[in-house]
Amino acid sequence: MIKEIKNNHLYWDGCDTVELAENYGTPLYVISQTAIENECRALQKDFIKKYDNVHVAYASKAFNNLAMLKIIEKEGLGIDVVSGGELYTAIQAQFPAEHIEFNGNNKSDEELAIAIDYGVGRIIVDGSQELDRIGEICRKKEKKANILFRITPEVDVATHQFISTGQKDSKFGLPLDEEFLFPILQQAITMPEVDFYGIHFHIGSQLFDNTTHLKAAKVALELAVRIKEKFDYEIKELNYGGGFGVRYTQDDQRQSYAYFLDPLMALTEDFCEKNGLKRPAIAIEPGRSIVAEAGITLHTIGSIKTLPHIRKYAAIDGGMTDNVRPGLYQAIYTGMVANKADQPLEETVTISGKACESTDILMKDLQVPLIASGDIFTTFTTGAYGYAMANNYNKLAIPAVVLVNKGQADIIVKRQTYAQIIQNERIPDSLK
Numbered sequence: 538m539i540k541e542i543k544n545n546h547l548y549w550d551g552c553d554t555v556e557l558a559e560n561y562g563t564p565l566y567v568i569s570q571t572a573i574e575n576e577c578r579a580l581q582k583d584f585i586k587k588y589d590n591v592h593v594a595y596a597s598k599a600f601n602n603l604a605m606l607k608i609i610e611k612e613g614l615g616i617d618v619v620s621g622g623e624l625y626t627a628i629q630a631q632f633p634a635e636h637i638e639f640n641g642n643n644k645s646d647e648e649l650a651i652a653i654d655y656g657v658g659r660i661i662v663d664g665s666q667e668l669d670r671i672g673e674i675c676r677k678k679e680k681k682a683n684i685l686f687r688i689t690p691e692v693d694v695a696t697h698q699f700i701s702t703g704q705k706d707s708k709f710g711l712p713l714d715e716e717f718l719f720p721i722l723q724q725a726i727t728m729p730e731v732d733f734y735g736i737h738f739h740i741g742s743q744l745f746d747n748t749t750h751l752k753a754a755k756v757a758l759e760l761a762v763r764i765k766e767k768f769d770y771e772i773k774e775l776n777y778g779g780g781f782g783v784r785y786t787q788d789d790q791r792q793s794y795a796y797f798l799d800p801l802m803a804l805t806e807d808f809c810e811k812n813g814l815k816r817p818a819i820a821i822e823p824g825r826s827i828v829a830e831a832g833i834t835l836h837t838i839g840s841i842k843t844l845p846h847i848r849k850y851a852a853i854d855g856g857m858t859d860n861v862r863p864g865l866y867q868a869i870y871t872g873m874v875a876n877k878a879d880q881p882l883e884e885t886v887t888i889s890g891k892a893c894e895s896t897d898i899l900m901k902d903l904q905v906p907l908i909a910s911g912d913i914f915t916t917f918t919t920g921a922y923g924y925a926m927a928n929n930y931n932k933l934a935i936p937a938v939v940l941v942n943k944g945q946a947d948i949i950v951k952r953q954t955y956a957q958i959i960q961n962e963r964i965p966d967s968l969k
């Protein structure tokens with residue numbers, strides 16, 4: 538059990554959250570190592586050990602730091618990175634190069650050069666210019682890159698439009714139009730600097746229905762057949778992306794990995810058999826599902842105010858700076874008062890952040906025990922895209938991250954200091 542209630546306090550992976558708040562201060566991200574390991578082991582059981590020639594690249598954008606990458610490596614998963622910064626973190630964590638996949642719709646020459654020097658396992662190419670640039674860099678360095686092309690499979694998914702990525706008009710991926718796509722594929726097949734591995738898609742995030750992955754997989758498989766017909770070339774790998782939804786509220790009915798992956802694998806194997814294709818390696822790239830539910834955020838309640846006949850606001854010492862998702866996607870979260878965990882829910886409050894922005898509301902009309910300044914407020918399911926999207930708006934400091942594991946707590950990211958916030962600022966001589 539990751540979440541427990543003992544002595545009126547919320548415990549997370551064996552640690553008293555009220556004590557954590559006291560020891561490390563708030564806001565504080567608390568991440569359960571056990572919960573992450575459980576997710577990785579579920580992927581091992583339902584995918585990696587169940588099927589031949591498959592692998593998982595954790596989409597590290599969800600939560601990327603040295604300790605997390607160590608956990609992922611230990612659990613036998615690869616990673617996906619999308620920037621020089623994420624790649625740098627992976628290199629510093631000594632993450633095995635061959636298990637790194639490099640995604641992104643605008644990789645710079647500098648980023649590509651670092652990736653190629655380090656020898657990343659795959660580069661997911663997102664445009665024809667990028668292919669030319671990879672060719673040039675590899676030629677100069679006398680290296681070869683394994684590439685996949687990201688395509689837009691033209692499926693509309695049931696999620697917030699801001700996190701849909703597989704529709705026809707998307708900044709990500711290459712369109713299916715053969716007149717456009719095939720010359721690029723032909724170039725990749727014939728270029729000595731790259732090994733054309735296959736096709737990649739990622740259709741969106743926080744998905745609960747498996748049908749869109751299935752539709753997109755069919756599109757990718759049909760493309761594999763067309764590639765074989767046209768170029769007498771069999772692709773070696775298909776990457777079906779991530780997007781598996783997690784539970785933020787009771788309305789989110791989280792599905793197992795098997796729910797998504799069994800039909801996907803069945804469809805793939807069946808399609809390949811019927812169409813005379815050797816079944817390619819299958820990769821997936823889950824991010825959120827591996828870490829979201831492992832994480833909570835602790836805040837201290839500060840100012841409380843009641844607007845007569847309207848609502849009561851309880852303000853926390855963070856907000857959109859440590860969790861931008863409610864403001865950006867109208868994301869709904871649940872929470873509780875960690876130091877009053879056994880107490881009856883007696884009032885309704887709206888939890889507001891402290892940033893100067895009206896959308897900085899964490900939760901509306903939440904049932905809580907009688908709330909007071911100094912209470913420790915917990916938000917659940919903040920492990921993915923919480924710390925990862927933290928920002929310094931209003932010059933609020935990026936919170937610390939503590940990793941908890943069966944009663945043991947370790948800081949894995951220190952709290953940012955005010956001095957660090959302004960460390961790159963300079964006063965020109967003309968203003969001195």
Ligand code: LLP
Pocket residue numbers: 596599617640700739741742743778779780781822823824825826862866921922
């Ligand atoms: N692969 C690619 C190429 C992606 O772009 C993404 C997410 C993933 C894998 C992982 O998707 P996941 O399994 O985490 O759903 N900031 C947004 C989510 C943006 C996701 C972007 N791409 C949020 O907080 O909801």
